[in-house]
Amino acid sequence: MKRFDWNRIKLKQVNAADLSDRALLLNLYVTQALTLIIGIIVLFFERVHIPALFVMREPLRILLWGAAFAVAVLVVDMIVSRWVPKEVTDDGGVNDKIFGKRPLWHIVLLSFIVAVCEETLFRGAVQHAWGAYWTSILFAAIHFRYLRHWLMTGLVFSISYGLGWIYEQTGTLWTPIAAHFIIDLVMGCILRYGKEEDSES
Template sequence: MKKFDPRNIRVRKVNVDEIDDRMLLINLYATQALTLIIGIIWILFQRQNLFSLLAIPNELNFLYWGAGLAAAVIAVDLLISRWVPEEAADDGGVNDRIFRKRPVWHIVLIAFIVAICEELLFRGAVQHAIGPYWTSIVFATIHVRYLRHWIPTGLVFSISYGLGWIYEQSGTLWAPIAAHFIIDLVMGLIIRFRRES
C-alpha cells in the first residue's frame, strides 16, 4: 500500500480551456453547495432564524427592488460592453464557457441556484456580521476571476453593495435574491444568444 505524502501535492493554476464541460459544471455546483453550507452554518452560529430569513413576504414590493436594481446593473453592463474594450472586462472566458452552449432551462437553474446560495451567505450571514461595505469587498475578492481588471472588479463591488442596500431597504433577503437571479439570467441569456461578430 502506497503511503500518502502531503508534500507530493502540487497546486497549479488551471486555465478554463483545460477543463471539460462536465468538470466545469461539477466545480460550479460544488462551490455553490459549499457556499450554501457555509451560509447556513454561519447564520445558525449568529443565532438567526433561517426560516424567518427565507420567509417570502406577503407583499411583492421586494420584486420592485430586485427588478429595479437588476435593470440598472444590466443597463450599465451593456453600456460597458458597448464602449469598453473586451480585454478590459475579461473574466478569463469562464462565463462564456458556462453559458454559451447551455440550454435555456439550465441557464435558469444555474441563475436560481447561484442567487439563493450566494445571497444566503453574503447578505444573510456576512452582511449581518460586517455590514454591506466590507461584505462587498469580500464578495468582489471571492469573484477572483474579475480581479485582473479594475472595471469588472468595480462592477462586482458595486453590484454587491447595491444588493446589500436593497436588502436593508426592503427588509427581505428575497429582494437581493431576485436581483441576483435576474442579473445572472439575463447576462447568461445574452451570452447564450449573442451573435459572433
C-alpha cells in the same frame, strides 16, 4: 510511519478552456452547495432565525426592487461592454463556457441556484456580521477572475454593495435573490443566444 511530503502539493490556476463541460458543471454545483452549507452554518452560529430571512410579505415590492436594481446593473454592463476594451472585462471564458451552449431551462436553474446560495451566504450570513461594505470587499475578492482589472473589481464591489442595500431596504433575502437571478439569467441568455444572432447576421 511514512511522512507525507507537503512539497508535492502544488496549486495551479486552471483555465476554463481546459475543463470538460461535465467537470465545469460539477465544480459549479459543488461550489454552490458548499457556499450554501457555509452560509447556513454561519447563520446557525450567529443564532439567526433562518426562515425570518426569507419572509415574503410584499411579493410585488420585492420583485420591483429586485428588477429595478437588475435593470440598472444590466444598463451599466451594456455601457461598459460598449466603451471598455474587451480584455478589461475578460473573465477567462468562464461565463461563456458555463452558459454558452446551455439550454434555457438549465440557464434558469443555474441562475436560481447561484442567486439563492450566494445571497444566503453573503447577504444573509456575512452581511449580518460584517455589514454591507466588508461583505462587498469579500464578495469582490472571491470573484478573483476579475481582480486583474480595477474597473471590473469596482463593478463587482458596487453590485454587491447594492444587493446589500436593497436587502436592508426590504428586510428579506428574496430581494437580492431576485436581482441576482435576473442579472445572471439575462447575462446567461445573452451569452447563449447572442452568438446565434451574430452568426446569422
